[in-house]
Every structure is written in structure tokens, then in C-alpha cells.
Amino acid sequence: MFSNSFPDRDAMAAMTADMLLEVRAVNFRPADPYTLTSGLASPVYIDCRALISYPQVRDTLMDFAVATLLRDVGFQAFDAVAGGETAGIPFAAWIAQKMGLPMQYVRKKPKGFGRDARIEGRLxxxxxxxxxxxxxxxxxxxxxxxxxxxxxxxxxxxxxVVFFYDIFPGTRDAMASHGLTLHALATWRDVLAAARRRESFDAGTLAEVEAFLAEPLAWSGRNGGATEILSGQKAGGMDGS
Structure with a gap:
């Protein structure tokens, strides 16, 4: 079913970007940049939590995620699905349901009492x-x-993940060095292309966003933010929301 009935990778990325724009999960604000916890000034912010309030959108995106996994990893590659605390938990539940698999969730740190567990559910x-x-x-x-x-x-x-920033070189390689392969439905470049196609923002805003995506640290420096990311800091300040 999933292997033959879904759009190709590029079409799914474009449709994912369209849906993120439609539910106003995408925020472009170059005149008053967001300051991330790393100190980086950013004209872009995305709120994937908004997706949980839109059943048709979230259901389609979870179908895309399952189709991506079946295509890129395999039909019998997983025994269970785990969500990361907290934002990953609902998405994990929907994917586990679609794949007919058990679910767990992973705490950011042990809860500090009882079993002091980081993994909830049967692993x-x-x-x-x-x-x-x-x-x-x-x-x-x-x-x-x-x-x-x-x-x-x-x-x-x-x-x-639903969304990958994809603005810092080497992220996929760094994750691979820890034995982890990343699969994502869309990136900021997909969203920028969709915003242009839909004329969701004015030309000046889109030009500033493109400049940020091309050179995020340089753009940050020009707009009062950090010009380097310190070792061990979260580059975007939002990873693991």
C-alpha cells in the first residue's frame, strides 16, 4: 500500500511545506529576529506542535513519514516506536498506530523517583x-x-522528524557517526520554495530568509546575534523540543 500510493520524495517535501504554511506553523520575522538559546539571531521559527491541532494535516504527514521509512529502510525494519519527550510523543503514537507497532517514550532525564526510568513503556x-x-x-x-x-x-x-533545519553543514554526518540515520519530510529550503510559490510573504522577507539560510552565522552577526556556535551548544536552540 505505502510503497506505491504516495508521492515521491520531492513531492512529499513540497506538500509538507505547503501544510506547514497553511496551518501557520511557519514564522518569518527578519525585522525583529528570534533569538535562539544558542544566541543565534534567526528570521525563521517553526512550531511543529501546531500540527497536533489539525487532524487531516497530521494524518497525511504521518502517512508521509511511514511511506518514507518503508521506502528508505524497509517493511520489517522496526519492532517498536519511541517518541522523545515531549514534542515527539504524539507523533510517535500516530506512527506506531499506522505501523501496528508497540510504543514507548524517552524522557530527557530520569524522573527521579520510583523506577527512575528514562524509557516509559515495555522495552x-x-x-x-x-x-x-x-x-x-x-x-x-x-x-x-x-x-x-x-x-x-x-x-x-x-x-x-517532520522538519529538519538543514542549515548547518555536517549534521547528518555527525548523527551517522553516532550510528543514527536521519529521515525528514521537509527542510527550510522546501518551505522557502513553497512560500515563494504561494506568495505567502513579501519579496523582501523572502530575500532575508534566503540570506539567513545561505549563511546563518553571518546573518546572525549582522542582526545582533551570535557569530559562532560554541562546542556542545545546540545549534538551533530548539533541538529536542
């Missing part, structure tokens, strides 16, 4: 677990969640 040794989140910037939190799953005795080689 079995050698279970092949798909990690689900809403978005990623530098991939740091995805690696930490995957390591928690592995420490609990399971296998975690893949993570899927």
Missing part, C-alpha cells in the same frame, strides 16, 4: 526501535535519546 532487549521527534536542528538531542534507548538494551539506528 525488550534487542528490540529495533524507531525514534520519532517533531524536528531537529543539530541532531544533538536525537543522539542522546538514541543512546538512552541503547542503554536500556534495545537497538536504535533510525530517527524520523
Amino acid at each position: 525488550h532487549d534487542d528490540q529495533r526501535v524507531l525514534l520519532v521527534e517533531d524536528l531537529t536542528t543539530d541532531g544533538g538531542s536525537k543522539v542522546r535519546f538514541a543512546e538512552a534507548i541503547r542503554e536500556a538494551g534495545a537497538v536504535c539506528d533510525h530517527t524520523v
Whole structure:
């Protein structure tokens, strides 16, 4: 079903971008930039949490996510689905339902009482677990969640997100060096292309966004933000929301 009935990768990216714009999850504000926790000044911000309020949109995006995984990883590649606390939990639940798989979720840190667990739900040794989140910037939190799953005795080689910033070189390679392959439905460049096609923002705003995507640190510096990302800091300030 999924392998033959869904659009190709580029079409799914374009449709994902359209849906993000339609539900106003995308925010472009070059005149009054957002300051991320890393200190980076950014004209762009995305709120994937907004998707949970739009059943038709979220259902279509979860179909896209499953189709992407079946195409790129395989039909029998996973035994369970885990969501990252907190934004990844609803998306993991919907994907687990569609794939007919058990679900867990991963805490950012042990809860500090009772079993002091980081993994909630039944996790079995050698279970092949798909990690689900809403978005990623530098991939740091995805690696930490995957390591928690592995420490609990399971296998975690893949993570899927709705949105990948894709503005800092080497993110995919850095995640791969930790044994984690990233799958994403859309990036800022897909959203920028859709915004142009739909004329969602004026030309000046789109030009500033394009300048940021081309050189985020330089753009940040020109707009009062950080000009470098310190080692160990989250590049986007929102990874693992």
C-alpha cells in the first residue's frame, strides 16, 4: 500500500511545506529576529506542535513519514516506536498506530523517583526501535535519546522528524557517526520554495530568509546575534523540543 500510493520524495517535501504554511506553523520575522538559546539571531521559527491541532494535516504527514521509512529502510525494519519527550510523543503514537507497532517514550532525564526510568513503556532487549521527534536542528538531542534507548538494551539506528533545519553543514554526518540515520519530510529550503510559490510573504522577507539560510552565522552577526556556535551548544536552540 505505502510503497506505491504516495508521492515521491520531492513531492512529499513540497506538500509538507505547503501544510506547514497553511496551518501557520511557519514564522518569518527578519525585522525583529528570534533569538535562539544558542544566541543565534534567526528570521525563521517553526512550531511543529501546531500540527497536533489539525487532524487531516497530521494524518497525511504521518502517512508521509511511514511511506518514507518503508521506502528508505524497509517493511520489517522496526519492532517498536519511541517518541522523545515531549514534542515527539504524539507523533510517535500516530506512527506506531499506522505501523501496528508497540510504543514507548524517552524522557530527557530520569524522573527521579520510583523506577527512575528514562524509557516509559515495555522495552525488550534487542528490540529495533524507531525514534520519532517533531524536528531537529543539530541532531544533538536525537543522539542522546538514541543512546538512552541503547542503554536500556534495545537497538536504535533510525530517527524520523517532520522538519529538519538543514542549515548547518555536517549534521547528518555527525548523527551517522553516532550510528543514527536521519529521515525528514521537509527542510527550510522546501518551505522557502513553497512560500515563494504561494506568495505567502513579501519579496523582501523572502530575500532575508534566503540570506539567513545561505549563511546563518553571518546573518546572525549582522542582526545582533551570535557569530559562532560554541562546542556542545545546540545549534538551533530548539533541538529536542
